[in-house]
Amino acid sequence: MEQEPIEDLIVIHPNTLRKFMRHGKDYANLLALYSFYLYHAKQQKTNQPLATDEFTRKGMNWAIDRVKKTKKILKEMKLIEVVQYKKYYYVHLFFIHTKKKIAKILGNSTETEASAPKTKTTKARLNPSIPTTRPVLKQWLDYCDKNRISYGKSNIKYWEKKIENRVTVEQQYAIYSAINKGWKDFYMLPLKDSKYHKLLGKSLMMEKDYDTLFDISYQNKKYIYSFKNIKISTLAPPTELFNRYGYTKTQVKTAPIVSQVKEKILGMVNRF
Numbered sequence: 001m002e003q004e005p006i007e008d009l010i011v012i013h014p015n016t017l018r019k020f021m022r023h024g025k026d027y028a029n030l031l032a033l034y035s036f037y038l039y040h041a042k043q044q045k046t047n048q049p050l051a052t053d054e055f056t057r058k059g060m061n062w063a064i065d066r067v068k069k070t071k072k073i074l075k076e077m078k079l080i081e082v083v084q085y086k087k088y089y090y091v092h093l094f095f096i097h098t099k100k101k102i103a104k105i106l107g108n109s110t111e112t113e114a115s116a117p118k119t120k121t122t123k124a125r126l127n128p129s130i131p132t133t134r135p136v137l138k139q140w141l142d143y144c145d146k147n148r149i150s151y152g153k154s155n156i157k158y159w160e161k162k163i164e165n166r167v168t169v170e171q172q173y174a175i176y177s178a179i180n181k182g183w184k185d186f187y188m189l190p191l192k193d194s195k196y197h198k199l200l201g202k203s204l205m206m207e208k209d210y211d212t213l214f215d216i217s218y219q220n221k222k223y224i225y226s227f228k229n230i231k232i233s234t235l236a237p238p239t240e241l242f243n244r245y246g247y248t249k250t251q252v253k254t255a256p257i258v259s260q261v262k263e264k265i266l267g268m269v270n271r272f
Helices: 014-021 024-044 053-060 064-076 099-105 134-146 153-163 168-181 238-245 249-254
Strands: 080-085 088-093 203-205 213-219 222-227 231-234
Touching: 014 024, 024 053, 024 064, 024 088, 053 064, 064 080, 134 153, 134 168, 153 168, 168 213, 203 222, 203 238, 222 238
Parallel strands: none
Antiparallel strands: 080 088, 213 222, 222 231
């Protein structure tokens, strides 16, 4: 049986309270029993506390029928499920981590992949060529919530570490592939096998100088390239674009000269 660590702070989301209110006279019972389970989850430091009906009856000072009826409604609302392990019955709480708590853990990030500013929340992100990882990860956490995949703060740190130093398009590919396949975790290629990471810090010389690549993302069937001085979108894939027009600052003497660039890259380049 897998048990996930939880945070000391437990918050009942307003959406959950609204669901309780729809049950009319059962509202108080639902709120009381759910709070009881949350309290013991905190005490036992797990999202799957041991809380049998008899234990709950004594703790709540309720009749056993009242416990079972209220517990049944919580199960029908998909807020809890009962898990048997050997001779004991545990109450699994699906939504211990609220959206507010997740946002706090993730640094209150709600930006899209293309517009998110670069953060400096870790030592690695002090390098401006390292893109922010949080917006893509938020989509993964939303998927986990929707599919009742349990996770804790340790899981979030593990996932953040996996996508750290990766361009957004690589994060998107790994996470979206896992979501489409219904996995409980996503797989990232080893850094040495990444075809995008080696492009970070490089520049392009086309009709002008696009200085120092920070990140690459993918939206609306176009690649979005974030440079130090500008953002552009194009149909041209990264390897093709940088093989033709790319250079590093140490190679500035051998960079393509603007007047020599006669071909236009695939698709229209849009400036942000």
